[in-house]
Amino acid sequence: MLSKDKQVIKNPDSEFIDEVVEYVKSFFGDDAERLRACIQCGTCTGGCPSGRRTAWRTRVIFRKVQMGLKKEALSEPELWDCTTCYTCQERCIRAIPTTDIIRCLRNIAFREGLGIQNAHVFVANLLGKFGHAVPVNDPTKAVRKKIGLSELPPTVHSYPDGLEEVKTLLQETGFIDAVKKIEEIKAKEKEEAEKKKK
Numbered sequence: 039m040l041s042k043d044k045q046v047i048k049n050p051d052s053e054f055i056d057e058v059v060e061y062v063k064s065f066f067g068d069d070a071e072r073l074r075a076c077i078q079c080g081t082c083t084g085g086c087p088s089g090r091r092t093a094w095r096t097r098v099i100f101r102k103v104q105m106g107l108k109k110e111a112l113s114e115p116e117l118w119d120c121t122t123c124y125t126c127q128e129r130c131i132r133a134i135p136t137t138d139i140i141r142c143l144r145n146i147a148f149r150e151g152l153g154i155q156n157a158h159v160f161v162a163n164l165l166g167k168f169g170h171a172v173p174v175n176d177p178t179k180a181v182r183k184k185i186g187l188s189e190l191p192p193t194v195h196s197y198p199d200g201l202e203e204v205k206t207l208l209q210e211t212g213f214i215d216a217v218k219k220i221e222e223i224k225a226k227e228k229e230e231a232e233k234k235k236k
């Protein structure tokens with residue numbers, strides 16, 4: 039029997055790379071096509087500050103996309119370890135817009151409800167409720183006051199009408215529905231994990 043890292047690839051999604059390229063193109067233009075030209079040289083991984091401290095491997099995610107391993111690529115929790123510092127994009131020998139592609143892969147993962155961590159759901163809900171991923175709390179208010187600032191910053195915290203507009207945007211763009219879908223998937227996963235324990 040082959041070891042886990044040498045398993046035969048079953049059911050690759052040959053259209054995945056086209057899906058990714060088209061999606062990246064819609065934001066960043068035709069350079070997205072260069073993804074097809076990745077030769078696995080590893081320059082991106084070698085200079086990646088996140089890869090030094092985590093299991094995230096830039097080169098590997100592109101290989102997974104090229105090979106049609108959609109679920110594996112999008113489910114990788116390490117996909118979220120990229121800090122979007124753009125070092126790899128500046129260094130790629132094939133001028134592939136690597137960081138832009140990673141950001142787009144995250145969007146696709148979010149849409150598909152794959153690889154999303156509980157912390158993301160938590161922050162997404164804060165955004166939906168307060169219009170801020172990190173809302174101002176009482177200790178922050180106290181610090182702001184101490185240094186001579188208004189307790190609330192001049193953001194949606196100070197302008198409730200603006201908050202309503204942010205909520206409308208989140209609703210209209212499908213963000214709220216996507217978060218709900220992810221919560222349902224996570225609840226199901228939890229239920230299944232608990233069933234297995236019994």
Ligand code: SF4
Pocket residue numbers: 075076077078079080081082083096097100129130131132133134136
């Ligand atoms: S540096 Fe560019 S060509 Fe080399 S592995 Fe990374 S993405 Fe592929």
Ligand code: SF4
Pocket residue numbers: 082085086087088089096119120121122123124125126127136137140
């Ligand atoms: S943009 Fe992300 S993948 Fe690229 S070098 Fe920075 S942390 Fe690594």
